[in-house]
Amino acid sequence: MEALLILGGVVALAVSWAWLVFASLGLGPGPLMLATLVPVVTPLVRGRGYPVLPRLLMVLALVSFTAGVALLYRDEPERFERLFSGNWSASPADMVLSGTLMGQPFLPDQVYWRGDQLVFAETATGNRTLRSLVVRFDQAPSLLQGTAIDLLPGDDGPWPELVIQWYTGALSAPGLQRISSGYSLSISLAPAGAKQADMTVHLHLPAAYATRLGGHSRLDERPEWLGKTSGQPEPVKVEPAPMPMQPVGWQELSLQTLLENPARFVGRPARVLTIGGREFEGVLKAVTDDRRIVLALPQGANQVDFQFHPEDVARIESRPTR
Incomplete structure (x- = not known):
């Protein structure tokens, strides 16, 4: 939505500007110069002969562009910063993993796979967890194959459950939120070294949750499913010889x-x-x-x-x- 508003505003602004300049050719050098160099002020000018329609289109273009920029700043401040800093070539793979979690800054320093669950945790002194986000694929194991996972709102099929936990203070009860669908998620993994993996993540929840996460992280241990496909044959398992009964463990x-x-x-x-x-x-x-x-x-x-x-x-x- 933000991109459509911004792009639509830019296109409409260019069209209205060209329209206004051509319509000002017969108005004399003064109005033509104003329409060419400072077209955004022409909607406020009266009595100079400017046509109404191109000026109205210019106002709508400015409103669309401003609304798109405001939404981008609210929902995706990291993209807003890249857009207006000129660093357009930056991608999530170039950024340190960061975001917001229920409106709080979120800088996970522990990222790892725990079975079929992807854990992002931000800890404080003493290894105390401040904020955590867990992507549970227990009910969606079919997504764990290949090297990438991509989900968009409206997609069919099983969805991993998101479990968000955060703390607002020592005397306050921890917050807990579970989201079963309706978010956008992109995870890309690539083997690195003998056991490690590079992971790029982009997670964006609806605005009501004020939660997003994006960037790159190096995993100390790659998940077992990485690179496998659903059609890949399972290795033949050799049944071990019966062992004497041992005391039951965990x-x-x-x-x-x-x-x-x-x-x-x-x-x-x-x-x-x-x-x-x-x-x-x-x-x-x-x-x-x-x-x-x-x-x-x-x-x-x-x-x-x-x-x-x-x-x-x-x-x-x-x-x-x-």
Whole structure:
């Protein structure tokens, strides 16, 4: 929309200017000079014989151009800056990954794939997560193939879910927002080195969410699906010989099962991985009446209880006591 308004305004301005100059040829040197050098003031001039239609078209062109620039500044300030700084050749691949998240500046310093989830996190001192955005492809695994992912509003098929989390202060509850579709997303990956990958991202949500992200990032580990296609045959798996029974290790728990029947798991060792990418290991102590998961962690001679809201938990694992 912004591009159409700006481009339409420029084209209409050029047409109205040429129209006004040709219409001023018979008005004398003064009006002709004014229409040629400073045409934008002619809509304010009266009694000089200028025709109405080209001046009206010029006013509409100026309104269209101004509205487009204002929308561009509001929704995509980085493109606005490139446009008016003359750095038109810059692309997202040339920029450091940055943007805004729910109206707050967003400069993710941790970017990585966690299974079928792409995590962007901005942390503070002590590895505390300030803002995070997770693109969950769990319900859209068919998109994870090749080297690029492109989605536009209105596209059919499965969409990855966006999970946005942000903090407004130490005494305020964290904000959480989930978006299931209706945004634009472009992810391009290319192998770099033995295990790394270069990733270029452009994410733009509707204006109501005040969230956008764009730029380039180097991933320390490339995702397993990179370069694969849906038609690529799966490698033949060789079944290993049966091994003696070993003690059961960590097993992922169903969060819903834990919340509905916590007594089965209370007292077991547990490991919690949060949406922000932090991991806590301790003993599952309880599930509170407001459905918060309580994990007891030893701190020297003492014990500290951590509470987790289910929406903050990306994965929880447990193992039987020995």
